[in-house]
Amino acid sequence: MFEQFTHLADWLVYDLAGFSVTTKAGDALHFFVEDTAKIFALLLVMIYLIALVRASLNVERVRDYLAGKHRGVGYLMGAGFGAVTPFCSCSSIPVFLGFTSAGIPVGITMAFLLTSPLINEVAVLLLMSLLGWQFTVLYIVIGMAVGVLGGLFLDSIRAERWLQSFAAEALKRGQQSSVSLTAEADTQPGTESNQMTLVERHNFAKAEMLEIFGRVWKWVIIGVGLGAALHGFVPDGWIEAHLGDGQWWSVPAAVGLGIPLYSNATGVIPVMESLIGNGLPVGTTLAFCMSTVAASFPEFILLKQVMQWRLLAILFAMLLCAFTLVGWIFNYFYPMF
Amino acid sequence: MKTIKVLGSGCAKCTKTAELIEKLAAELGVDVRVIKETDAQTIMTYGVMSTPAVVIDEQLIHSGSIPTQVDVSGWLQS
Numbered sequence: 123m124f125e126q127f128t129h130l131a132d133w134l135v136y137d138l139a140g141f142s143v144t145t146k147a148g149d150a151l152h153f154f155v156e157d158t159a160k161i162f163a164l165l166l167v168m169i170y171l172i173a174l175v176r177a178s179l180n181v182e183r184v185r186d187y188l189a190g191k192h193r194g195v196g197y198l199m200g201a202g203f204g205a206v207t208p209f210c211s212c213s214s215i216p217v218f219l220g221f222t223s224a225g226i227p228v229g230i231t232m233a234f235l236l237t238s239p240l241i242n243e244v245a246v247l248l249l250m251s252l253l254g255w256q257f258t259v260l261y262i263v264i265g266m267a268v269g270v271l272g273g274l275f276l277d278s279i280r281a282e283r284w285l286q287s288f289a290a291e292a293l294k295r296g297q298q299s300s301v302s303l304t305a306e307a308d309t310q311p312g313t314e315s316n317q318m319t320l321v322e323r324h325n326f327a328k329a330e331m332l333e334i335f336g337r338v339w340k341w342v343i344i345g346v347g348l349g350a351a352l353h354g355f356v357p358d359g360w361i362e363a364h365l366g367d368g369q370w371w372s373v374p375a376a377v378g379l380g381i382p383l384y385s386n387a388t389g390v391i392p393v394m395e396s397l398i399g400n401g402l403p404v405g406t407t408l409a410f411c412m413s414t415v416a417a418s419f420p421e422f423i424l425l426k427q428v429m430q431w432r433l434l435a436i437l438f439a440m441l442l443c444a445f446t447l448v449g450w451i452f453n454y455f456y457p458m459f
Numbered sequence: 460m461k462t463i464k465v466l467g468s469g470c471a472k473c474t475k476t477a478e479l480i481e482k483l484a485a486e487l488g489v490d491v492r493v494i495k496e497t498d499a500q501t502i503m504t505y506g507v508m509s510t511p512a513v514v515i516d517e518q519l520i521h522s523g524s525i526p527t528q529v530d531v532s533g534w535l536q537s
Contacts, residue, residue, distance in 0.1 A: 180509065180523065181508045181509055182508060182509070185508065213468075213508065213509050213510050215468055215499045215502075216466075216468070216499070216502050216503070216507055216508045216509065216510055217508050217509070219499060219500075219502070219503040219508075220503070220506070220507070220508035221508075223503060223506075288500050288503075292503065424468065427499040427500075428499060
């Protein structure tokens, strides 16, 4: 269903601009035009449709839902909601504190916050169109697993010991009153979702589409641009020869490089496509890209407001181990498919 | 005079919200003091989870997005 974009790029790059099919520049430019056009079209249509459906979902409702839930299902639901609930990464601290003061365990809150940047509608769409559905399913499963297991781990070491004191107190207060809080939430009359009209949903979806598109279009261009450069100019086989399967250290090195770097999923997925196309092993690619998306220096600095250094260091080490494992496992098993 | 607080950890949307309020207040000739509140602990005390949020005279009236011009004018004139 995506051939139109190939034709469009053929026409623009080869016919109109007069590039030759055989040159590297023509090849790179064709790749860039085709992917950008395809991604932009998909984004506009799909963000609107998805926003229409989830118009009534927001962090406040997720909190009320998660508060007082049994821990067993809590992690899975935390990660699941993280994947589908839209929120700006600049809200992570208020969300963290909001969840915490509702008495939700740190592990469940972190399952939500870790999964949220990794999986969202834009990421899933890009993966589907660039790397196919099998890869997309794999990506979602890993993203959820990192959230769930990370959350379980943090609670098992009682990570709440290393919160900043005001956050720890808020958690304690929240847990004492969480029973009454959920009871209160249940008795609240009719939730907004039932009362939202089609027009309201349309307005929300339109605003959401423009907002998200306005935010991500430059990332798409940067990501696809980098991808196109890799595609056209890095010699075939270079990546495979230097960073291929043989080097076990390439995975932890990629993750160590990726964690402090910041990108969002939108920018990084086109780069993933190129890296895999150029022969970088799937596990190494996944490990690098997921670690750039899941964590970054600016985010750690924000988290410092609510966590002590010790917990931040643990979080960093945990992510390093998690993504390294993901990388190794996939480098080992993926070629067997 | 109204004291208006814009809550948020200093992201672009929060700055825009504060600017919008200041601009409309000047246009309408309403005397306001706009404060940008970025401290996580203070934001928590208002029970806000999605920023930017707007607090007028210690009352939380909006959260989660840049408010519309119509909304802001309404708050300023009420």
